[in-house]
Amino acid sequence: MKPGRSLCHLLLLVLLLPGVGGILPVQPVAATERDTITVAEVPQAAPIPIEVVAPFLGAYSPNTTIAWDNYTLWFLRPPFQSQLLPNGDGTYTFAHGWLSGTLMQFVPNESGGTSVVLLSSDGVWREFARSGEIYPDLSPELRRSLELLLDQKVADSSIPGAALYVNIPGQGMWLGARGLADQGRGIPMVPLDRFRIASVTKTFVATVVLQLMQEGWLTLDDTVERWLPGMVPNGNRMNIRHLLNHTSGLYDYLDNGFVNRAVANPGRIWRPEEMVAAAVAHRPYFAPGEPGRWRYSNTNYILLGMIVERTTGNPLAYEVRQRIINPLGLQNTFFDPEEINAAGVTRGYVGRRDYTDINMSFVWAAGGMVSTAEDLGRFIKALSEGALLGPEALATMHSFIDVQGAWGSKDLVYGMGLMQSVLHIETNDPYYHGVVRGHTGALTGYRTAMWYLPNSGITIVANVNQMYADPNDILGDALDIILAHQ
Numbered sequence: 001m002k003p004g005r006s007l008c009h010l011l012l013l014v015l016l017l018p019g020v021g022g023i024l025p026v027q028p029v030a031a032t033e034r035d036t037i038t039v040a041e042v043p044q045a046a047p048i049p050i051e052v053v054a055p056f057l058g059a060y061s062p063n064t065t066i067a068w069d070n071y072t073l074w075f076l077r078p079p080f081q082s083q084l085l086p087n088g089d090g091t092y093t094f095a096h097g098w099l100s101g102t103l104m105q106f107v108p109n110e111s112g113g114t115s116v117v118l119l120s121s122d123g124v125w126r127e128f129a130r131s132g133e134i135y136p137d138l139s140p141e142l143r144r145s146l147e148l149l150l151d152q153k154v155a156d157s158s159i160p161g162a163a164l165y166v167n168i169p170g171q172g173m174w175l176g177a178r179g180l181a182d183q184g185r186g187i188p189m190v191p192l193d194r195f196r197i198a199s200v201t202k203t204f205v206a207t208v209v210l211q212l213m214q215e216g217w218l219t220l221d222d223t224v225e226r227w228l229p230g231m232v233p234n235g236n237r238m239n240i241r242h243l244l245n246h247t248s249g250l251y252d253y254l255d256n257g258f259v260n261r262a263v264a265n266p267g268r269i270w271r272p273e274e275m276v277a278a279a280v281a282h283r284p285y286f287a288p289g290e291p292g293r294w295r296y297s298n299t300n301y302i303l304l305g306m307i308v309e310r311t312t313g314n315p316l317a318y319e320v321r322q323r324i325i326n327p328l329g330l331q332n333t334f335f336d337p338e339e340i341n342a343a344g345v346t347r348g349y350v351g352r353r354d355y356t357d358i359n360m361s362f363v364w365a366a367g368g369m370v371s372t373a374e375d376l377g378r379f380i381k382a383l384s385e386g387a388l389l390g391p392e393a394l395a396t397m398h399s400f401i402d403v404q405g406a407w408g409s410k411d412l413v414y415g416m417g418l419m420q421s422v423l424h425i426e427t428n429d430p431y432y433h434g435v436v437r438g439h440t441g442a443l444t445g446y447r448t449a450m451w452y453l454p455n456s457g458i459t460i461v462a463n464v465n466q467m468y469a470d471p472n473d474i475l476g477d478a479l480d481i482i483l484a485h486q
Contacts, residue, residue, distance in 0.1 A: 047071030048086055056106045060116055060129035062176060062191055075104070075116075077129075077188045079180070098185045104128075128190075137172030142485040146174055149477055154179040159469045160349055161189035162462060164478060165373035167381060169457040175374050181346040181465070184354070194332050194345045194370050195463040196360065197448045198441025201369040202301050203380070204320050206244055206397065206417020207388055208308055211323055214393045217311050220244070220416075227307045231273075232280055238288035240307065243300040244416040245401060249286040252297040253279035254363075259444070262362035263355065269337075270362040275302045294403050294414070298366035301417075305365025316365055328382055333371040336360040340370050348445025350467040355445040367443050373461045376450045380438050381459045384452040398437075423451070423476045434479065436460075440472070447471050458482065 048071055056066050065076040066084075073084040075094065082096035084104065091105045103119040113132040117125045150164055161179030181189040212218050218227070218240065225235035232238065232250065242248040253275045262270065279299040286293040305316045312319055317335035325333050334340040337359055347356045360368040371379075382388055389397065400413035400420050411422040423434040436451035449471040450461045460478055462471035 048073050056114060058131065060114075060131050062129060063178070063188070064116065064129040066116070075099075079186060080188050098182075098187050138166075138168070138174050139485060142481070143174055145481045145485070146478060147176055149474070149481060150176050150178040153474050153477075157469060158351075159464050159466045161193075161346065162464045162469075162471070162474060163189065163191060163193060163195070163373040164474060165377040165459070165461040166478060166482065167377055167459040168482060173374075173377070177373075183347065183349065189346065189465075192332060192372055192374070193463075194334075194340075194372055195448060195465065196336065196345055196348060196367075196443065196446040197369050197371050197376065197450075197463075198363075198367040198443035198446060199298075200371075200376065200439045200441040200448050200450050201363075201365065201367045202417045203383070203439045203450075204324055204369060205301055205304055205308070205316070205365050207383060208316075208319050208323055209240065209244065209304055210389055210393045210397055210416060212308065212311055213396075214390055218307070220396070224248075224303060224307075227310050228303065231276060231303070231306075233284070234288055240304070241416075242288050243304050243307075245294075245399070245414055246296050246300055246403075247290075247294055247401070248288050248297065248300050249284040249290065249293065249295065250297050250299045250303075251279045251282035251284055252295075252299055253302070254298050254366075256282065258362065262358055263444070266358045268362075269359055270364070272302050272306050272364055275299065275362070275364070275366075276306075292404075294401060294406070296403075296406060296414075298363065301366040302364060308365075320369075324379065324388060328378055328387075330371070330375040330379060333369065333375045333379075336368055336370045345370055346446075346465045348465045348467070350445050353445075355467075358444060363443065367441060373463050376448070376463075377459045377461045380450050380452045380461070381457075384437060384454065385457075423472065423479055442467060449475055451475060453479075 048068070050068060053068055053073055057068055059065055063077050067074045067076060073092065075082050075084050080097055082094045082099060084092040085095050086092055091103050094100050094102045094104065105117055106114050107117055109115040109130055111132065113130055115130040116128045118128045120126050146164065146166065150162055153159060154162055159179060160183050161177065161181055163177040165173070165175050167173040175191040177189040177191045177193060179189050181187045181193050213220060220241040221239050223236050224232055224238045224243070228235065238248050256278060258275070258278055262268070276299060285295045308316050308319055315338065317338040320335065336345070342356050345356065347354055349355065386394060397416045397418050400415045403412050403414050406412065409421060413420050418437060419439050420435065420437045423436055435455060436453055438451040440450070441448045445467050446463070446465055447467060447469060448463050452459050460475045462474040464471050
């Protein structure tokens with residue numbers, strides 16, 4: 001596995017008010033804007049007079065249009081489209097596609113606009129789209145440029161779908177998504193879709209370890225042997241610092257066909273001890289802490305997860321939730337499979353093959369988390385600005401060392417579960433020289449890049465559901481666009 005304000009307008013629950021009176025109308029859409037619709041075997045339903053639905057017609061965010069044509073109502077979120085059948089009680093039913101049979105209604109929202117809400121399988125009405133601009137604090141030109149960038153990236157490459165998060169100090173944030181979350185069923189990607197984040201998990205785990213350090217539970221000089229006796233050779237010479245910054249020399253268990261074993265046994269639950277055993281069956285790359293040596297190894301973070309559990313007496317997922325997820329209100333961030341399973345994530349592809357239905361216990365503390373672009377943006381911003389670690393612990397996390405040109409990058413250095421690199425952007429202003437801190441991740445059909453720019457405070461995150469696509473290609477171009485609009 002290679003490392004690769006509250007958004008109340010888009011978050012889960014909408015306050016349902018009685019009736020639909022008082023809803024502000026949105027700009028009507030001409031029927032010609034949906035002339036690509038092919039009406040085939042449309043279910044029979046009573047005609048809908050225009051005066052009944054006129055207040056609801058128009059554009060909604062994100063990427064949604066409600067259109068009326070020939071006394072029928074249509075829901076459009078390209079490439080998905082469905083007729084909406086009236087039920088006579090203010091609700092409508094989707095007639096086509098992956099939402100067929102789902103109930104929908106229009107309700108007023110807290111910003112004076114209209115929300116499209118769908119009845120979910122758990123019996124709760126949840127917001128799916130809303131009228132008006134949901135990111136009013138960024139300039140329309142900048143928002144449009146970011147939208148066009150996502151359109152281009154999905155159209156001009158093999159990426160099924162992509163999500164992009166941007167936060168600019170003093171201006172606000174933007175969150176968008178394009179393409180498909182599920183190619184097989186044609187389900188469009190939406191901004192709050194969840195992705196497996198692979199090695200970005202390491203930054204969460206490292207944060208917990210450093211919190212335990214600053215609370216006095218452990219020190220970075222504690223040996224692996226102290227916490228996990230007999231677990232690894234040379235454990236008495238290997239310390240927590242070596243695990244955090246990948247200078248332990250331990251063999252990476254994922255380099256020996258372990259991923260193929262997991263893919264071949266998608267339902268199997270793997271124990272951390274099995275991953276470590278697969279690693280120590282091979283000679284180490286070098287002695288722990290050997291000067292001038294560095295080698296990325298997922299085994300390090302499996303051991304760190306075990307040390308967190310041994311230190312606290314609690315599951316790693318519990319500690320991450322109590323220390324990071326809940327305090328920051330990251331409502332779409334989980335450990336997979338302890339807290340969420342494949343049904344809760346976008347589909348992930350390696351080329352054309354779907355790798356979603358695999359038990360993620362095989363990467364656990366090294367890459368088993370699920371999140372959204374927005375949650376990751378909030379996390380790395382909070383971490384970088386001192387909300388999760390004190391100054392001393394944060395400085396320790398920033399103890400960057402040379403990675404010997406790993407992954408062909410001449411700019412990359414590695415700290416304690418944190419990368420620092422340079423995004424190649426088009427600017428001559430040294431204030432915006434593209435230094436970024438965060439982490440990347442790539443595994444079984446998903447890739448993520450999560451970056452914070454310490455010189456400007458800008459936060460950018462991209463997720464894609466294709467192993468052969470680099471999210472940094474999106475983020476470099478996004479940063480060019482952002483800086484051009486400053």
